[in-house]
Amino acid sequence: MPRVFSRKVSRLLRRGRRLALGTAAAGLAGQLTLAAGVVAADALRKRRDHVERDAPERDPxxxxxxxxxxxxxxxxxxxxxxxxxxxxxxxxxxxxxxxxxxxxxxxxxxxxxxxxxxxxxxxxxxxxxxxxxxxxxxxxxxxxxxxxxxxxxxxxxxxxxxxxxxxxxxxxxxxxxxxxxxxxxxxxxxxxxxxxxxxxxxxxxxxxxxxxxxxxxxxxxxxxxxRRPQLPDSGTMEWNANIRAARNEPSRVVYPVRALYLEAIDRAVHRIWITQGYFIPDREILHGLLTAASRGVDVRVVMPQASNHVLADIVAQSYYATLLEGGVRLHLYHDVMVHAKTMTVDGQWATIGTANIDRLSMQGNYEINLEIVDEQQAAHMENIFRADLEQCHELTLEEWERRGRGTRLVERVLQPLQVML
Structure with a gap:
């Protein structure tokens, strides 16, 4: 009797695993199908409505x-x-x-x-x-x-x-x-x-x-x-702690850029001003920004109203309500693509580099960001941020809550694709 019972349990477990795998596969297929449809529709819209506009021409x-x-x-x-x-x-x-x-x-x-x-x-x-x-x-x-x-x-x-x-x-x-x-x-x-x-x-x-x-x-x-030449690895006797490079190197499983952002967010007292082409914060960065906002820090993010990657936009939008409810101010840059990867904190600290605040940059790609601790450089970055605000529309929570059910559904279905973006 125990053997018969054991065989039945084994069959039920196998069926359960097959059902779970089938359900997961069907869910993933549905997500990918929806994603392909969204990308195709966006491509058609861009071809139909495309108007080339110039970015603001500002001196260095x-x-x-x-x-x-x-x-x-x-x-x-x-x-x-x-x-x-x-x-x-x-x-x-x-x-x-x-x-x-x-x-x-x-x-x-x-x-x-x-x-x-x-x-x-x-x-x-x-x-x-x-x-x-x-x-x-x-x-x-x-x-x-x-x-x-x-x-x-x-x-x-x-x-x-x-x-x-x-x-x-x-x-x-x-x-x-x-x-x-x-x-x-x-x-x-x-x-x-x-x-x-x-x-x-x-x-x-x-x-x-x-x-x-x-x-x-x-x-x-x-x-x-x-086949290629070996380059000299010189080392340096100069240690300028005010300018340091953080380098993500997947082959060494080293990702300091994320830690750079997290530490700067944690130190903030007055303001955190971020500009990002693709802003999809992970749990720790999201928590850090919300915590900063809750203690009175002026947390703002400038990002594209519509970037060149519609899926990144949709996944990013799935975080808008949480950010807005938590006191983070979102500014959508219109007319041209903003692609910068910068942040300033309290008029003292700045980073400029190649890393987006998303999973690919923080945990996948080879990236490099400079960390610069200097009031003059931070002031320049804050002036650039203020100028960018003139090209932006600030999104409010009330406005965002008026979006349609279809938009909400697409966000909910595609949000798990964050791990691929």
Whole structure:
């Protein structure tokens, strides 16, 4: 009798597992089908309603941070002009990493500049992400033999979702020239970004350029393979605690950018001002912001009214009610895409870099953010934030609660896709 009972229990358990797996598979299939439909509908809408608008054209501003000169850019064309000028002045080396490198006029200008540098004997090392550039013509991404190029592979394991160390994209945007000047921030390379996106990038001059040189060198030497040159790992005797680079490195399971944000949020007394292209906070960051708001901190987030990734928008929107109810103020940037990844705290601390506040950036991708502790630099960042507010509509809780049932349903169904964004 016990054996018969045991067999029945085993059959019931197997049926239960099959039913659970079938239900989960059906749920995932439904989510993916809905997601595909939303993406297709959004693509049609953008083609129908597309009007190219220019981003605000603002001059770069500079600050001196304990001997280093930091220049902040919010207009792409000004940034690109200075980056290409720096490459044309290179005498020793050019290290350039870009998540996206478009094959358009701006992309060709950068390609011509690095080829000119290689032709005059400068060591040129380039990194770009294979997945992000799948749509770029392959012939454009072919460089002469004098240019050393690392195309970060689309797939580096048979099980990319399971092995997070092998699934992260190289999302960094870094340029270092001769160890004397470095650039980092949210701008990819392309004509669209030159005039039509609102992003933030910084140029660093002085000993603190080592932070960016070292970041590029470590990544290159770890992933270069056997055919590419080994770059010198110099170390530094200079310790400028006011400018530090936090680098997410999935291959080493190291993710300090998230800790950087969490610690700064925890320290805030007066204000936390965040600008993000894709704002999908995890539980700890969400808790930190709500806790800060509850103790009277002015917590504000500037994000796109409609970004270039509709699924990211929908998942982000699933947090709006919680944020608004908790006292966080949300400002939706209209007309152009805001893509910056910045935060300031209390007029003393700022970060500018490549990491979004979402799972991919915080726990998946190779990223780099500069942490800058300086009142002058923080003041520049706060002025930029105030100027951005003039291009925004502040979303209120009352307005958000008036959204339709269909919108709420889509949010509820697609919110679990947060783990993929």
């Amino acid at each position: 501003v500079s600050a001196t941070v304990r001997g280093a000169r930091v220049t902040t850019y919010t207009y792409g064309q000004y940034l690109y002009d200075d980056m290409i000028a720096a490459i044309d002045e290179a005498e020793d080396f050019v290290y350039l990493a870009s998540y996206i490198w478009k094959g358009d006029d701006v992309g060709r200008a950068f390609k011509d500049a690095v080829v000119r540098a290689a032709d005059r004997g400068v060591l040129v090392c380039l990194v770009f992400d294979g997945f992000a550039n799948l749509v770029v013509p392959r012939e454009f991404l072919d460089f002469p033999d004098g240019v050393h190029m690392l195309r970060f592979p689309v797939l580096r394991t048979a099980l990319p979702i399971i092995d997070i160390r092998a699934s992260g994209r190289d999302h960094r945007k870094i340029l270092v020239v001769d160890g004397r000047v470095g650039f980092v921030g949210g701008y990819n390379i392309g004509s669209l970004y030159a005039t039509s996106w609102r992003d933030t990038h910084v140029r660093v001059e002085g000993d603190s350029v080592w932070e960016l040189t070292n970041a590029f060198t470590d990544f290159w030497n770890r992933h270069k393979g056997k």
